[in-house]
Structures are given as structure tokens and as C-alpha cells.
Amino acid sequence: MLFRQMFDRETCTYTYLIADPNAKTAVLVDPVLEQVERDLQLLKELALTLLYCLETHIHADHITGTDRLRQTTGCQGCVPAGASAACADRHISDGEVLTVGAIAIEAISTPGHTDSHLAYRVNGERLLTGDALFVRGCGRTDFQSGDAGILYDSVTQRLFALPEETVVYPGHDYRGHTCSTIGEEKRWNPRFAGRTRSGFIDFMGQLDLPHPKKMMEAVPANELCGNLAVTA
Template sequence: MIFRQLFDSVSCTYSYLLAGEHGGEALIIDPVLDKVERYLQLLRELDVRLVKAIDTHTHADHLTGLGALRDRTHCITVMGERSAADVVSMRVSEGDRIDISGVRLDVLYTPGHTDDSYSFTMADRVFTGDTLLIRGTGRTDFQNGDARAEYESIFGKLLKLPDSTLVYPAHDYKGDTVSAIGEERAHNPRLQVKSVEEYIALMDSLHLPNPKMMDVAVPANRHIGLHQEEIARRGWSFAPQEAFDIVGTPSTALVDLREAHEREIQGVIPGSLHMPYGELEENIRAGGLLHELAVATGKQILFYCAYGERSAMAVEAAQAAGLAAARHIEGGLDAWKKAGGPIAH
């Protein structure tokens, strides 16, 4: 496995790039907007393709690189289901997994620093965001932070991981790069409390100043979605109500771009073909399944995904590949459900 820990000295943020192998797929955790060019350079140097970009929570001290990486690489953006971000490609909840070739992350919901904080575990390590830091814990005094919830996240979930589990946080202000669960249990001063009430009192006594960029970063990081209005202006989208009239007709091939586990949890629009977004490029090129389907039958290709972001990118790619009849359902399955469209499980 390829693993790189990257540091932004301005916000003291750690970002993590993981890939199964050279020439394969990669993901990045907690990217910083100002470092996007560096990430892209590193991706080229390692000969890996970014397919997923993840934020552990809505950051208050820097601008996220999720949107810029999506625009530059067409990767899938990922956040927890509790996130207030306007649009991300995929929302995950506790018990879900995030897969790329050669790498699997399991999702833990670990609120407390914010109400949308998630951690991601592998066999030997955990990416804790700002919930558990090295010799510290995330502050709980803004963005619906809750010291009681953080105590439960740390003591009820993270500290139940094996002692040897490596701890990789989203921030460090002292120069430490990695710790371990057993090490933090023994030496983290904020974890030496005897009760949740003692932890709450400790956190309430901190009186920390707000992050310098908080008033800018939080609103910006909640508005990172791909602007599907531009796709609509080009005539490449259908509102869900408009799609009701064409889904199921002989002239339309409905294509679900989500991953298999999303389909299992969220359901599907009846009659849709499953072609995951990660396989789009090979499917729309000459000789690919979708390309041949459109050419041979004259069918309109109608994409959909969870929230419309992947399908909007798919339409752009399909149009560039010469599939002039490609369209997508604006807002994805989420909008389809809200409009009362049928769902099969």
C-alpha cells in the first residue's frame, strides 16, 4: 500500500493520500485547498488516479480541497451523512465502508468536536479527524460541538480499538505525526478523567479563541457542490418530475452510477442498469458498453447517482465522448425520492 502524510503549515492540517499500488486508484483524506497543486503533482509522481476525496468533518480553520480536486480529477467527494455540505457525491454513515482498489476504510460516527465528525479505520490505523488528537482532543465549543458526545466517541468507540492501532489526526500543533490508541489512553492528559462529567468540565474550562478563518471557512466548506445548474443550462438534465415520463420507455436506458453498497442501502429506480461511476470511462469510449448501446439502439442514456454530482460529471464526459443524447436526473436519487418517484429494493 502507498501511504503519504502531507502537512499544511498554515492551518497545521494533516492530509493523507492512500493507494493500493502504483498505477492504481487513490483516495485522499482532509485535503486543503491551498495544497491541491501539490496533491496533483504527487498523484502524477506516484502514478495513481484519485477516485475519492474525503473530509472527516466540516473544517473551520481552512478551506477544503474537495471541490477543487473533484473539478480537476472528476473524483467522488465523500462526507458523513450528518454533514451540512450542500452536495457531496457520497454520504456515509457508521458501518459503511469506503472502497478503492487495494484499500478499504470502515466508517465510525464520532461526533463531539462537531456534529458531523467521522473517523475512518483500517486494519492497523484510524484517521480520527479532530475528535482524537495526539495528546489532545478536539474542542467542542462551536459547530454543534458537544463534550458529552465527544467523550462517548472517544471512550465508547475509538479507545475500544486495539492498543496498537495507529492514530492519524487531522491536526497537530506541536510537530507530532502519529500516535497509537494505547499510547493516547496512557498519556493523553484529557483522557485521564474519571467520568464524563469531569471531561465536560475540562472542555468547558478551555476558553479558546475561535479559529482565525472560521467565519470564512465554515460557510465556504458547506458550499462545495458541483453546480448542476450549468448542466441544466446546456439542456443535459431532467428534473425528477420530467424524468418520470421517460424512465421505463423503450427509448431510454437508465444507468445507476452508484456503488453496490449504496444501492443496497438506498434502493434503486426500477429498471436501471448498474454501471458504477468508476467504470464510466471504459463504458463511454468507442467499443464500451454504453457507447455501443447508444450507437446500436439509438437509446438516450439517462444517468443518475445519489445526489446528482457523479451523474453531472458523467454527462459531461459522455457528451465529450460523442454521446449527444446523454442526460442525467438533476439532484439524483435524493431528489427523485423527494418528488415521489418509485423505489425498488
């Protein structure tokens, strides 16, 4: 398996390239519009055919590169079931498995940051957690139908139930971390370790974070899979 973690510095977003080097087929998870040329160049250099762009959720901090990648490569744009994105080619449900050559990518429903959110488990070994779980943190829950109690349940009941050696790859990082494990996060993530559900709800309710700078343009654009021509 070919696995690459790529970073957008402006929004601290991770995009993931997952490919079967034998079948020469690939997916991108959470592509960023400003990084489409980077992604296309890498696909070209590695002689990969892009089958899917997978979104973990409808993002508020960046505009997805899915529409531009879809126009260029003919790939399918995929979003979580229930997400407000009629533009998508596929809506992925909990437990659904996408195959990319010999690679199996299982969708795990993890709402709470938003009301429709997926984590993606790759070959049972790597877990792309989007904004549900960060390295020693988690996504916020104060807009886009977020719910702190539901996020707590998603992380503690769905993600923390996976094998502890599962490697965690987050959707963002703001402190230089690249990955972790389920075992580490269960023990050391300060938002969950030793914290009750009610304590987590209280903690998240007191964060008082500013809204993402691109929120007003990103959310409507991402509901159109990043097609800026429609929003103009």
C-alpha cells in the same frame, strides 16, 4: 498500501493520501485548498487515479480542496452523513466501507467536535481520527454543534475500544507530533486518562479558546465543498 501524511503549515492540518499501488487508485482525506497543486503533483508522479476526497467533518480552520480536486480529477467528494453539505457526491454513514483497490476504509461515527464527524479505519490497522482525537489532545467542542459529553463517549466508547496497537493519525497537530497509538492515548492523553465524563465536560467548558481565524469563511465554503465561486 501507499500511505502518505502531508502537512499544511498555516493551519497545522494533516492531509492523508491512501492508495493501492497495484490498482493505481487513491483517496485523499481532508485536503486543503492551498495544497491542491501539491496533491495533484504527487498523484501525477505516482500515476494514481483519485477516486474520493473524504472529509472527516465540516472544517472551521481551513477551506477544503475537494471542489477543485473534483473538477480536475473527476473524483467523488464524500462527507459524513448528516453534514450540511448538499454539494457532496456521497454522504458516508457509520460502518460504511469504501474500497480502494485492495484497501478497505471503514467509517466510524465520532461526533462531539461537530455533530457530524467520522474517523476512518484503514485496513484495520491505521485510524484517521480527524478532530475527535489528537496526539495527547482532542478537538474543541464549543461551536458547530459540538458537545463535550458526546465527544467523550465517541473517543472512550468507539475509538478506545479498538486494538491498542492501532496507529492513530490525527487531523491536526500543533506540537510536532505525527502519530500515536490507541494504547498510548488511553494511557497518556491528559484529556481522557483518569478523567470522568463529567470531569471532561467541565475541563472542555473552561478552555476559552479564540475562534479559528478562517472560521467565518471556511465553514460556509466547506458547506459548498470548497466551491469559492458560489460563495463569492
